[in-house]
Amino acid sequence: MKTTLTSFAPSRRAVLTGMGAGLIAGSAGLVRPVWAQAAPLKLGFQLHATGIGASYGRWYQRTADAALKKINEAGGIGGRPVEIVYEDDGTDPARGAEVVDKLNSQHGCDLIFGTLFSHVVMGSAPRAGELKVPYLVCSEGYHVASGALNRWTLQPGITDVRSQISSMAPWVAGNLGKKVTMFFPDYAFGYDHRDFFTKAIEAQGGQVVAQIAIPPTETSYTRYFAQIPAETEVLYHVMVGPGVLTFVKELGEFYGSGAKPQLFGFIDSLEAVDTATPGLEFLEGSHFWEAHPRVKPADAGAAEGDYRAAVGVDDNGASVADAKDVATYSHMFSAWETLYFIKQAVEASGYAGVADRQKLVEAMEAISDLPYGIERPQGAKVFNGKTHQAFGSQNISKIEGGKLVKVHTTTIDEGKYDDAVDYTTMSF
């Protein structure tokens, strides 16, 4: 992921740091099909090409380009060709707001989408609101549905983290155990898991017997394992970052070959990492949440193969060009599904230009049913126009022979919760 890449060159931002991942897919966005008539619909993409989000950015761009190609080949949106303008935000909230400005004013984009990192969303959404430009995020944050943002900000392409976490509890309680010890990084991301899961497992008659918060800068974990209560049946872990391999290795050393609790994690820990990587053997037989199963399930729908082929991903969730280049598969469908959501709303509203932006948002709010198909390869969704949030099924996979094998799919209803806001009552 990043490194390095970091940001980009200077910081090996390798990271880490963008352009989708691909030549092939990458070029698609820049090659404009020749249309005889209408001017293109210009969609701004706030891309984490550099900075901490670069590894996701690479795949989000590759996915968006693939969707764009498919949409343009099928006649564009409302008969107009579509163009995506990518701007790098450095995964930085201050630059994010600047990028919103630039995409809106300088490039004249009709709307902006694609943002993944929550802090960039939080830094950019207010500016999008001021500029009155539709801002469609792909961040899975609960910030949209919580009511913290504005009428112009929507999250139609991915279920939010509150729903994801809550929907795991029934299966965990029914299949792995009811006494749970949680390991989570000691900041907002971890707190979401701590708070939402603790509440959800209690609703299932279970109990979180220990909450162990790990400082984000920690790189050695053994001393925390002593805090795991003996009664623990399930070890819920959402560690992320460079220390994940060390965490797993030390956990394996801690338990050795003796009895151990069931392990349940979120794929965020290993997104874009091969689960067969040496050092991860201890995870064999353990379970993970996945939004979109990386390894193509045996019962996958018809759209799954087409989606993988379009993005250039094989049945194991890796790049067709490099079996070791594992995609951010569980999350990146959101760029694809958001683009198709835009298509649906633009066509429904008769959107013709920036003067119609309000009409466009109203058309989005009016959408509710989002059926499964090539438009939504991750699965059917229900869009809540009041909270501006989409809800879909979640998946649980088990690592078998180093591969993630889907074992359960939740219903959409299992992830629903009471509305915390009604954006449709807010002014534009």
Add this chain to the structure above:
Amino acid sequence: MKRFAVALVLMPGAAMACALPPSVILTLPTGHYILAAALTVVLTALLGALTERLPPLSAHLLHEGPDFWPDLAGWTLGFVVMAVLLGIGFRGADDPLHNLLTLVFWTGVWIALPFASMMFGDLWRPFNPWMAPVRVMRIALGWRGKLGLARLGHWPAVLGMMGFSWFQIVSLAPDDPGVLARLMLGYWLAIFVLAVAEGEDWLEQGEFLTLFFALIGRIAPFWRERSQGRVRWMAGWPGAQVMRMAPLTVSQMAFVVVTLGSLSFEGLSETFWWMGLVGENPLEFTGRSAVLGVNTIGLILSWVVTAGALWLGLRLSRALGRGGFAAGPVMLSFLAIAAGYHVAHFFVTLITTGQYTLWALNDPLFRGDALLGLPPFYISFGFLSDPGFMQAVYAVQFAAIVGAHLLAVILTLKLAGRGLRLAGHLPMTALMVLYTIFGLWLMSTARGA
């Protein structure tokens, strides 16, 4: 930012997962490697000092012949390429990974060209984009004089390197093609005017890239020497050229210090250690905008600490050795360390972002061309999570840093002077060991950003 803060207070939670990849390096016994490296440096210094048996670092003539290299053509080419890249920077895609200016500058000029220069001598000078326009303008103006800028020594280049380092390591958007193009154009014009006034030879004193390449190219095991219409192709151990250099002036030493300090901070600023120090969560790094001030201070401190450590080391060595250890010659040995750090720090960028550059050179308009004859390919970072590959990457970084320090130790032993007390070598050796440990620690510790 204020709005952001307020929003976070209202809405705790809701943070997207971290995108930093799990690090293979963190699972390796790097502590042992670092210890072994430090011991190797110590033993080399002790054995060298005790026995005075050091490699001769002599230069060998490979071939001598008439010099056909067309200077003006190379310089004109350099200028034209720069002008085209600037045009792409201004008019091309805003996405840095789709813009040849950003890609060629950050992975080509700043990484690949220095790497190549460390092998084959200064490769910037033959294509220096100022030389041709400056020469032409001076002829056109009929101006052959000088303003006396040479009296400033290399200080203008020191300032240039400071500014560039800040831009690269601290500023908000060094990758943004528009930002980079504007800065490059402004800098090119400023240097152009000064060089027209002073003469193109001043570039090696006043222009930081010209000086950087001139110095770093001295590490190369292969190089060419040109004089009076003849060219001599030479070979020798890395450092053979350094042995034949004049002692560094104070401003040249300052340039080495700034280069070394910047490289150190470039690595340090990404570590979890530094992030913890400045109160940033590396798993949810707020971005450069949040650390602009503190990283500016950090960068300046890094220069000061580097200068202070070198000054102190030399001073103590002189005192304990009863003489010798003149700064001018001994500081030459730090060229090796600067080169080694450069390789270690930017190697991963070269093999990751470098793929985008290769692609963009192959297909500059992103429409499916194959100017380099390469078939379409996907950019691939799969190796970053491949333990075998990443161990090999670490081995390259390890070799660059240890090799550089061993060379620096040998150079110091040779350049410090003769007939000195052995104790004099202790402080400088200690400094080299610290630098080895620090350099290897940077490569093996948890990093974000």
